[in-house]
Amino acid sequence: MEFDAIVVGAGPAGSTAAKFLAENGVKVLLLDKSKFPRDKPCGGGIPIRSLKRFKYIQDLLNSYTYGGCLHSTSLKYKVEFQKDEPILGMVLRKHFDHGLVNFAIESGATFRDCSTVDDVTVDKGEISVKLNDGTNIYSQLVIGADGVWSTIAKKSGLGPNPNVGMSIYQEIPLSAEIMDQYYSSHRIAHVHLKLQGIAGYGWIFPKNEHVNIGVCEFESTEESKKRGINLKDVYKKYIDALKRQNLIPADLKDGGIRGAALPLRPLKKTYANRILLCGDAAGLINPVTGEGIAFALQSGEIAANVAIESLSSGDTSAKFLSKYETLWKKDFGKDIKAFLNIQKRWRDRAETVVKLASGDKVIAEYAFDVAVGNVSIHEIKWKLARRFICLYLKDLFRKNK
Numbered sequence: 001m002e003f004d005a006i007v008v009g010a011g012p013a014g015s016t017a018a019k020f021l022a023e024n025g026v027k028v029l030l031l032d033k034s035k036f037p038r039d040k041p042c043g044g045g046i047p048i049r050s051l052k053r054f055k056y057i058q059d060l061l062n063s064y065t066y067g068g069c070l071h072s073t074s075l076k077y078k079v080e081f082q083k084d085e086p087i088l089g090m091v092l093r094k095h096f097d098h099g100l101v102n103f104a105i106e107s108g109a110t111f112r113d114c115s116t117v118d119d120v121t122v123d124k125g126e127i128s129v130k131l132n133d134g135t136n137i138y139s140q141l142v143i144g145a146d147g148v149w150s151t152i153a154k155k156s157g158l159g160p161n162p163n164v165g166m167s168i169y170q171e172i173p174l175s176a177e178i179m180d181q182y183y184s185s186h187r188i189a190h191v192h193l194k195l196q197g198i199a200g201y202g203w204i205f206p207k208n209e210h211v212n213i214g215v216c217e218f219e220s221t222e223e224s225k226k227r228g229i230n231l232k233d234v235y236k237k238y239i240d241a242l243k244r245q246n247l248i249p250a251d252l253k254d255g256g257i258r259g260a261a262l263p264l265r266p267l268k269k270t271y272a273n274r275i276l277l278c279g280d281a282a283g284l285i286n287p288v289t290g291e292g293i294a295f296a297l298q299s300g301e302i303a304a305n306v307a308i309e310s311l312s313s314g315d316t317s318a319k320f321l322s323k324y325e326t327l328w329k330k331d332f333g334k335d336i337k338a339f340l341n342i343q344k345r346w347r348d349r350a351e352t353v354v355k356l357a358s359g360d361k362v363i364a365e366y367a368f369d370v371a372v373g374n375v376s377i378h379e380i381k382w383k384l385a386r387r388f389i390c391l392y393l394k395d396l397f398r399k400n401k
């Protein structure tokens with residue numbers, strides 16, 4: 001047997017899984033189709049509680065964000081919030097992902113980039129992955145962390161994910177002086193809800209000497225086409241609007257638009273015989289914000305721990321590996337479920353939500369802490385609901401007075 005385990009995909013989920021596996025004496029191979037270092041379409045925000053859980057990633061941060069401004073669709077209302085302590089860490093994905101790969105290598109993992117997996121075959125005594133050059137590599141177990149279009153998910157019968165949305169973004173270098181001028185030294189972020197009526201939002205994420213601007217849509221591409229939505233057109237209009245609002249420089253140079261697919265909800269099943277799926281490959285992202293790094297790191301760690309136990313016991317069956325799904329659902333699955341409920345009930349009420357929250361500091365703090373992933377929505381959902389109901393009734397009373 002060449003390796004005990006193979007991890008396919010060297011993003012945050014895969015590199016994290018490989019790191020923890022290697023640290024525990026597992027002979028692990030980490031594969032990725034791209035040449036590293038490589039960039040990745042992403043806003044690049046990481047919740048502070050993720051930085052506390054995975055302390056070793058703090059050296060890979062580019063900057064911190066200390067506050068934000070949430071704009072309603074009409075721009076009549078906004079919720080502003082700022083703290084003395086950072087609410088979000090920011091990374092440049094090219095640097096961040098490469099750093100995570102290096103952590104895995106330093107822990108003892110073998111890394112091969114420019115290695116595309118075409119197929120995966122499960123046999124009675126082993127599992128093999130076939131690369132596009134015809135090479136077959138054998139192991140006892142495979143962890144699929146190869147993104148929303150995961151080959152491992154498709155070939156194992158767990159995918160593809162039928163619920164996929166899109167995002168478009170640019171990451172543009174700017175001097176620190178200009179960044180301070182527009183976003184202050186606190187690097188205040190901006191979010192525009194239901195931008196131009198899409199089921200999503202637009203964002204400005206300021207970093208040290210880069211500004212990350214993008215739009216995302218939490219609706220399947222088929223539904224978007226039916227409604228005649230072209231996300232590139234939405235993005236171009238967004239850039240024009242940001243210039244009018246003086247939120248970006250009027251002479252901002254085009255950094256090159258990039259797009260990416262994002263899963264809208266988890267797969268029905270994230271394990272099979274000798275196979276585990278984590279990160280985007282399993283559909284594990286925040287379905288309201290699209291943030292996926294936190295759940296990628298967490299699912300990668302959980303997948304590694306279950307794989308270690310599986311290899312030690314000699315049991316790589318689906319029945320044994322089902323423990324992985326139980327554990328990630330216990331860790332953050334309730335948050336995903338709560339966010340899906342919020343999205344379903346409140347997606348068409350964004351204007352009302354921002355209006356109610358704009359005059360309430362408690363709601364503003366709750367909203368930002370939940371949005372950036374620093375507080376579990378599952379833990380405070382009833383507090384949040386009661387506060388919103390109270391504000392709604394007060395607003396209704398004022399209207400009818």
